[in-house]
Amino acid sequence: MQRTCQAVAVNVPVFPLKHSSTDIISPQAVLEDWALQNRFDPANWHAKAAILVYDRPLHRRLLELHDLQVLDFGAPGSYHSIGATQGRVVLAGDFGIGAPVAAVVAETLIASGVNQIVSVGTAGGLQTDLSPGQIISIHGAIRDDGTSYHYLPSDVAVRPDAQLTARLEASFGDALGRRGSVWTTDAPFRETVAELRFHRDAGVLAVEMEAAALMAVCELRGVAFASSVCISDVLSEQGWKALFSEASVREALHTMYSAAVTTLTEA
Secondary structure: OOOOOOOOOOOOOOOOOHHHOOOOOOHHHHHHHHHHOOOOOHHHOOOOEEEEEOOHHHHHHHHHHOOEEEEOOOOOOEEEEEHHHOOOEEEEEOOOOOHHHHHHHHHHHHHOOOOEEEEEEEEEEOOOOOOOOOEEEEEEEEEEOOHHHHOOOOOOOEOOOHHHHHHHHHHHHHHEEEEEEEEEEOOHHHOOHHHHHHHHHOOOOEEEOOHHHHHHHHHHHOOEEEEEEEEEEEEEOOEEEEOOOOHHHHHHHHHHHHHHHHHHHOO
């Protein structure tokens, strides 16, 4: 019987028994295929932790400033061993933004042996008392993405690893601005005034595009995850204000990267 593409109300995932079913494609199988294509060399891969960055100017500047050695890794983006960590920590960047690609990157890194991931990102401020460049340690995420629901059931709250988050916050010292939850969305051009008010009134600090999915991936795979963002833009009833080029934002991104390196180096 042919299925029709009628418009119907559905849950995500559509198939109700997904979470008790067996995966077809494994990240490990993908790594094996990359090795056959000379896109991954397990013998020269020693990473046990990874830092994910999304901001392209930050990534370019890090490559200029730091001792980073390029690695062959078949996932989207570019991958570098951080010299100060003797190859134990990898910098992943230039792979784009959003939950789906971040999940693919995390999955393949985990399959390669990575067991700790720290995410360094930007976010749009929802609360009126947040300022450009203010650093937030993420303690939870509103799951308004699609990817996280393919990893955990809809009634499961996503949170970062408590111990790794505490270590990251200690690495920030006085640079840490706030702790709290964010709203993760896949559709930045469909963030509405009504949603802004709804999440702001609930105390959600900011909106971003990766945290909920990464928390779900890492929870399912049993690895530690922590995340920080800095305020790079502001949402209000009057509209959107971009602040990405502000000196405070650029400085905060480098501060978050340094804190991530410190956290994972001392592990």
